[in-house]
Amino acid sequence: MKSIAERKVLLQVNNIKQHFTVKNDALFKPKTVVKAVDGISFELYEGETLSIVGESGCGKSTTGRAILRLDEPSAGEIYFGGENLLTVKKKDMRKLRGDLQVIFQDPFASLNPRQKVKQILNEAMATQKSVVKEKRPERMKELLEYVGLPLESLERYPHEFSGGQRQRIGIARALAVHPKLIICDEAVSALDVSIQAQILNLLKQLQRQFNLTFLFISHDLSVVRHVSDRVMVMYLGKIVEIADKKSLFDKPMHPYTHALLSSIPVPDPTIKHERIILKGDVPSPINPPKGCRFHTRCPFATDLCQETEPELRELEKGHFVSCHMVEKI
C-alpha cells in the first residue's frame, strides 16, 4: 500500500449529520429528533478498504446510506471526484450513481423476486447506459465469471439460489455499471461463516482486479480485521477512532475501542483474556449525553468529559482519536 501522502482522495465526507424527526403525536410538544449521525468527517482513498465498525444503532449504515443519498443527509458535504454529491441535481445524481454502488446485508431482500438474473443485470446496465445493448449478453457472461456463478444462472430467479450465490448476484449487479466505490453494508453478516470467507475473498480479488474502493460497514470485528486497510470506530453517531488496521487492532487508544476489541473471542483457552464489560446501555441517540458521548459508560471519565466534547486528534500518523484522556490512560 502506498503511503497516505501519495494516495488520492476518492471520497471526502465533511461534517455530515443525519437527523431523523420522529413522528410525535402530541400537537404542541417539540418534535423528537434522532441524531443518528451527528457531524462526522473522514476521507476515503482510492483503492483502499475503510471499515466502519460499531454496535447496532451507532450510525454506520446511516452513514453509508447518506453517502449514497438513499436518505438525504440533514447537513454536511460529501465530495466525490470534486463534486459535492449533496448539491448536484437529481438528474445528474442519477448519472453519478454508477460510480457509487452498494451491496446489501440481506441477500433475500436485495434482489427483486420477480426478475431473472438476466433482467437484474440488464436493468443495471440499461439504467446507467454503461454498456450498449448489443454487448450486454457478452458483458453478463463476463460478470458471472467474475463472481463465480455458472452461465445458466442468467435464466433463473433469485429464489433458486442460496444466500451466498444471491450475494454474488448482488455483487455482479454492482459491478455491471463499472463503479469506483462500493459500499458494503453488512455485506456478509447474513451468511454462514464459510460462505462469508468466500465472499470476502471474492471482494478482495475484485478490488485488485478493478481497483475498487470499499467502504465496508460491519459489526463483525473478525471480518473487519480480514478485509480492511483502515478502520473507523463509531459510537452514537460520532467517530471515536480512525486508524490503520494494524495500528488500531494492536494499539487501540480510545476506551471504547478497547472494550470493543476485548469482545473478540480468542480461540485458545490457555490465553488469559481480559474482557472489558462496559456498564449500562448505549444512551439514546434522541438525547445523547453532553460532552463526550461515551462518558456515561467510560471507566476513565472525568468532569472534563462530561462538559466538553472531545475533538478528533491525530495522536500518531494516521491515527485519530477523540478522547480527552488518551494520554493519561
Next chain:
Amino acid sequence: MSIEVKSELNHSVSQVLNKPKESQIKNALAILLSNKAAMIGAMIIIFYLLIALFAPLLAPYDPYAINLDNKFIPPSADHWMGTDDKGRDILSRLLYGSRLSMGVGFAAVAFGALFGIMCGLIAGYYGKWVDSIIMRVMDILLAFPGILLALAIIAALGPSLINVTIAVGAFSVPLFARIVRGSTLEVKKLEYIDAVRSLGANDFVIIFKHILPNILSPIIIQGTLRLATAILSAAGLSFLGLGAQPPSPEWGTMLSSGRDFLFSAPYIALFPGLAISILVLGFNIFGDGLRDALDPRMKN
C-alpha cells in the same frame, strides 16, 4: 449480540416476503384447488360467465318482446321461470341481464382499482405530505356510506348504467388505495428497492417495475371480493331506479319491477333475486379462498 438477533429476524421476515415466485404460485394453486368452498365459488363464477357469453344462444325468447296475452304465466314448460307483467320471458331476460349486471360489476371494479392503485402507489411511495393529502381524501370518501356516496354521484351525473359504474367504482377507490399503500410501504423498505435506486432508476421505473409486480396478490384478492359488492351495489342502485332504466333486463331493474307483484306473482322478483344472491355468494367464497391461498397472513 443484539445485532445478530436483529439480522436473523430481518432474514426470516424477508424470506416470508420473498417466497420464491414460482413455487409460491404452485403452492397457492394447490391450496385453492383443495378448498371446496372456493372451487364451488369458482364454478358458480364460470357458470355465470358462460351464460353471459352465450346468452343469445341460450335464451329461448327475445328478452324485450312484449306479449300482453302471455303476462303473469307462472313457471311452466314453455316459460321455465314464467313471464312478467308485460309477458316477457323471465329466463331470457335473466340470461341477457347477466351481461349488464356482471359488466357493470367488472367495469366498476376496474375503474376503482385503476384509480385506487395509482393513489395508493403514489401515497405509499412518496409518503410525507403527498401521502397525507391523498389518504385524507380517501378517508373522506370512506366516511360516506357507499350507497349514499353513489346516490350523491348519480344525483350529480344523472341516472344511467354508466354513471352507476362510476359511482360504484368511486367507492371502491379508497379501499384499493389503502391496501396498495400498505403493501407499497412494506415493499418500499426492502433492499432491492434501494439497490435499483442506487443504480439511478427513476421513480416511475421503481414504482411500476419493482413495487407493483410484488404487491399484486392483495390487489387480486381485493378485486375479487369487491366484484361481489360492486354487482350487488349496482343492482341495488338499479333497483332504486338510478341505474338501468326499465325495458333493460338488468337484474336490479327486474327485481324492482317484480316488487309490485310480490303477492300475486312472486316468481317475477324471485328469480332475479336468486341470480344476484348466488353470483355474489360465488364471488365471496371464491375471494375468501383466494385470500387464504395467496396471502395466509391476511386470514382473520
